[in-house]
Amino acid sequence: MLDEIDVKMDRKLPTKRAIPLYRQLTNSCGLASVLMLLDPNNDKELHNYLKIIAKLISPLIERINFIKEKEFIYQYVLQYILLKALSQDAADYNFLYDYLEAKFPGLYKNHKLISNYNLKKKHKNFIRNEMFSIAKAYDRYILEGDIIPPLILKNETYSVKNDFELKILFSLFGYDFVAFDSINGALVYKKKDKDFLDKLLRSYINPSNKILFGDGLHWQALVGIYPKDLKKWVIKDEKIAPKTSLKDYMIVYNDPIIPKENIIQLKELLYKQRFYIFKRKQKSNLEIWNQIRSAISRDVPEELDETFDNKNNRTDNKFYKDVLMRDDELF
Secondary structure (H helix, E strand, O other), rough: OOOOOOOOOOOOOOOOOOOOOOOOOOOOOOHHHHHHHHOOOOHHHHHHHHHHHHHHHHHHHHHHHOOOHHHHHHHHHHHHHHHHHHHOOHHHHHHHHHHHHOOOOOOOHHHHHHHHHHHHHHHHHHHHOOOOOHHHHHHHHHHHOOOOOOHHHHEEEOOOOHHHHHHHHHOOOOEEOOOOOOOOOOOOEEEEEEHHHHHHHHHHOOOOOEEEEEEOOOEEEEEEEEOOOHHOOOOOEEOOOOOOOOOOHEEOOOOOOOOEEEEEEEOOOOHHHHHEEEEEEOOOHHHHHHHHHHHHHHHHHHHHHOHHHOOOOOOOHHHHHHHHOOHHHHH
């Protein structure tokens, strides 16, 4: 705990937690924010795992960007694993599909359908604009199920993530999503909502929780919450700061786009942001991690081979230029 104040209290409350500040790649605020909250530097098991996957896919990353900073490399790692999680009908990843369907019954399968539809739209746009190299990369992933050429890894890393994709990553890396009464389970402020503040504060002071927040276009990591008058930051008779209200609170958050730690009044964020609470699981996901690692080690050689010929894969530019394609012919 940081910045504590020594006052009479039933229990000490943190004003700010030790969460690292990372920079994001283009549009990868969601990946960077997840990474900040997971804080691999303080989780030896997770850090070692990310290093292993980073080493396995380093030939792919090197074709995208020559970078040495782990904060950037690990964003590619998270995106790579996310693409595997959303891949279609790849036998080697049935264990992963089963795990995620059990965690998100119905929602996971629906999201995969939506994700695949969006990828097909991108693919058609690339063809329309004669961007054939990247169209081929999407072709392989869509048709072969689990092959991730460097160009699709780059393009999808540089795409803004939705909340469900970030929930998948948190689940795979050891956190369960805590759902509240809203469309997507986020904690959302409604005018004259008397319970919102208590739910947010209780979520924050629980050391097992991580809080991600965003407006759908930009994601950030919550670092701290506290009232301006720190003498009121106490638990009394199981009530958190009983003599405070929304207007009294400051919020601290890490913004990866600048990057910068920001401190503003909580009420300034309420109407735009949704708060996503994730609780640390008691059981490790090491078995799933090891299965993912084994499957990835078999995939990378094919993903690097841009001349790989598959009867389902359209790799000839002439195909794109000369063949009149309708939706049913493409997919």
